[in-house]
Amino acid sequence: MDDSKTFNLNVRKDFPILSKKILEKKDLIYFDTAASAQKPNTVINETNDFYKNHYSNVSRGVHTLSVESTFRYEDARKKVQKFLNARSENEIIFTKSATEGINLVAQTFYEKFMQKGDEVILSLIEHHSNLIPWFFLRDKYGVALKFANIQPSGEIDIDHFESLFTNKTKIVSLTHLSNVFGTELNEKAISICKDKNVPILLDGCQSAAHLKIDVQKLGCDFFVFSGHKTYGPAGIGVLYGTENLLSEMPPYQGGGGMIGDVSLEGASYAELPAKYEAGTPPLVEAHGLGIAIDYMNKIGLDNIIEHENEITKYAFNKLNEIDFIKIHGGDNKRNSIISFNIKNVHSHEVSSFLDVEGIAIRAGHHCCQPLMKHLGVNSTARLSFGVYNSLEEVDKLVIALHKCKEFFNK
Amino acid sequence: MNDLINDLYQEIILDHGREPRNFGKCEPHNKSADGHNPLCGDNLKLTFLLNDQNIIEDIKFTGEGCAISLASASLMTEKLKGKKIEVAEEIFKDFTNLVSGSDEDLKVLNEEDSLYALKGVGRFPMRVKCATMAWHAFNQALKD
Numbered sequence: 102m103d104d105s106k107t108f109n110l111n112v113r114k115d116f117p118i119l120s121k122k123i124l125e126k127k128d129l130i131y132f133d134t135a136a137s138a139q140k141p142n143t144v145i146n147e148t149n150d151f152y153k154n155h156y157s158n159v160s161r162g163v164h165t166l167s168v169e170s171t172f173r174y175e176d177a178r179k180k181v182q183k184f185l186n187a188r189s190e191n192e193i194i195f196t197k198s199a200t201e202g203i204n205l206v207a208q209t210f211y212e213k214f215m216q217k218g219d220e221v222i223l224s225l226i227e228h229h230s231n232l233i234p235w236f237f238l239r240d241k242y243g244v245a246l247k248f249a250n251i252q253p254s255g256e257i258d259i260d261h262f263e264s265l266f267t268n269k270t271k272i273v274s275l276t277h278l279s280n281v282f283g284t285e286l287n288e289k290a291i292s293i294c295k296d297k298n299v300p301i302l303l304d305g306c307q308s309a310a311h312l313k314i315d316v317q318k319l320g321c322d323f324f325v326f327s328g329h330k331t332y333g334p335a336g337i338g339v340l341y342g343t344e345n346l347l348s349e350m351p352p353y354q355g356g357g358g359m360i361g362d363v364s365l366e367g368a369s370y371a372e373l374p375a376k377y378e379a380g381t382p383p384l385v386e387a388h389g390l391g392i393a394i395d396y397m398n399k400i401g402l403d404n405i406i407e408h409e410n411e412i413t414k415y416a417f418n419k420l421n422e423i424d425f426i427k428i429h430g431g432d433n434k435r436n437s438i439i440s441f442n443i444k445n446v447h448s449h450e451v452s453s454f455l456d457v458e459g460i461a462i463r464a465g466h467h468c469c470q471p472l473m474k475h476l477g478v479n480s481t482a483r484l485s486f487g488v489y490n491s492l493e494e495v496d497k498l499v500i501a502l503h504k505c506k507e508f509f510n511k
Numbered sequence: 512m513n514d515l516i517n518d519l520y521q522e523i524i525l526d527h528g529r530e531p532r533n534f535g536k537c538e539p540h541n542k543s544a545d546g547h548n549p550l551c552g553d554n555l556k557l558t559f560l561l562n563d564q565n566i567i568e569d570i571k572f573t574g575e576g577c578a579i580s581l582a583s584a585s586l587m588t589e590k591l592k593g594k595k596i597e598v599a600e601e602i603f604k605d606f607t608n609l610v611s612g613s614d615e616d617l618k619v620l621n622e623e624d625s626l627y628a629l630k631g632v633g634r635f636p637m638r639v640k641c642a643t644m645a646w647h648a649f650n651q652a653l654k655d
């Protein structure tokens with residue numbers, strides 16, 4: 102057996118859900134990791150263990166359980182810091198999701214650094230999570246939004262992007278890895294922001310766990326991702342921000358844990374990172390995310406990426422050969438995501454058809470309606486891969502897609 | 512072929528999905544509403560003419576969607592054309608029950624009805640919204 106096959110068989114044992122039968126008889130083939138990743142045994146067991154043996158609130162008490170909980174929560178922060186290669190733990194804010202991270206930045210960055218008439222640059226391929234928080238600024242405060250076009254390849258049109266900057270541009274927010282095309286952001290976009298001295302937020306929902314992330318090398322000012330897409334629990338997300346910016350921006354929500362000192366006249370705020378973590382945080386979920394990071398480190402992120410690249414390339418070539426399938430985007434490299442349509446078959450039909458074959462894919466607009474409009478479709482079918490997928494699963498998919506096409510065009 | 516898929520996509524559904532009947536805009540019309548499925552972006556525009564005896568004289572729709580949503584809209588227009596509004600409302604209620612998987616207390620629909628072809632949707636909870644989009648638009652138009 103070759104290495105890649107052994108690798109895969111070993112990894113698959115770590116994910117109990119893969120032994121589930123769909124509709125009682127079909128093996129589950131999970132091609133929807135971009136929506137949410139499945140969880141390895143260690144994450145499931147360790148979160149259970151937290152509740153069974155260590156649970157209490159964090160940073161509040163001095164008793165043993167409080168210490169144990171706090172230790173786990175803060176240890177998770179250290180793991181995230183290393184995972185992203187942030188300079189300090191103060192730059193790692195736990196949120197409930199990437200979505201919350203973007204909302205946090207939009208609100209607090211606006212409060213400190215922006216006023217009516219200032220501009221934000223986004224792009225056409227953004228997830229609704231990276232649109233609506235900025236729409237709020239437009240609607241509430243009269244901030245102007247500008248959108249970079251994309252090329253047929255699915256990449257941001259860098260020249261157009263650069264032309265959008267004015268002296269009113271205050272912040273840029275772009276997806277690091279498109280959840281529709283699977284293409285990576287051109288690094289030039291970040292260097293342009295550096296040159297112009299405009300902070301940039303990267304939406305790393307799809308890149309964390311599928312690319313190696315080094316926020317210092319990337320040179321981004323903010324980076325957000327969600328734990329549930331990186332083999333961890335839902336309900337925990339991460340906002341990385343440079344200490345400079347996070348120190349200057351005001352708190353997001355008020356509550357326990359984020360204060361220095363409170364009297365009835367007012368309050369001072371806690372230091373980073375607590376300043377942005379009002380209320381009891383999703384502490385078990387944070388621990389779960391830390392365990393998921395341990396898991397990825399144990400397998401080796403390089404190995405994960407290599408494995409996913411192999412599958413993605415294999416699937417891309419297989420689908421590309423099929424005349425009734427149109428893959429969206431160009432021929433450039435994809436990272437674990439492929440969107441396509443079958444000629445004359447709505448993606449819903451494709452998804453329902455595949456479902457009874459045990460194959461889970463996503464159909465819809467993928468929370469990217471402006472992009473769908475641009476592509477001239479109202480939905481696409483999307484395959485997305487995780488560390489547990491195999492080439493054999495892609496072969497089964499291809500057979501099922503042929504059956505599907507035959508069924509609907511009979 | 513899998514029974515579930517054959518149940519979901521009966522011949523009549525595929526047929527109406529491919530070639531929806533009453534596709535277009537009803538002119539003149541005095542009632543209209545938009546249907547929208549925010550989960551997937553499918554949408555339709557429904558127009559109809561309600562005469563002074565409260566009978567739906569003509570009814571049409573346009574839109575984009577999956578086979579289930581198009582077939583459902585198409586079959587709905589066929590069923591509702593010529594019906595009195597009170598009857599149409601009963602059909603609406605029956606239909607929503609039917610596609611939610613309960614066909615026990617139906618008042619006006621029965622197994623002979625072409626709408627019955629959509630019963631298979633009940634086994635695919637995520638697709639119920641596809642089947643009911645046109646009907647909710649219809650209900651909305653009555654309220655407006």
Ligand SMILES: Cc1ncc(COP(=O)(O)O)c(C=O)c1O
Pocket residue numbers: 135136198199200201228230231276278279280304306307327468
């Ligand atoms: C590119 C991108 N951004 C943001 C999100 C939102 O993530 P969450 O819902 O976990 O906050 C997603 C997830 O669907 C995504 O793919």
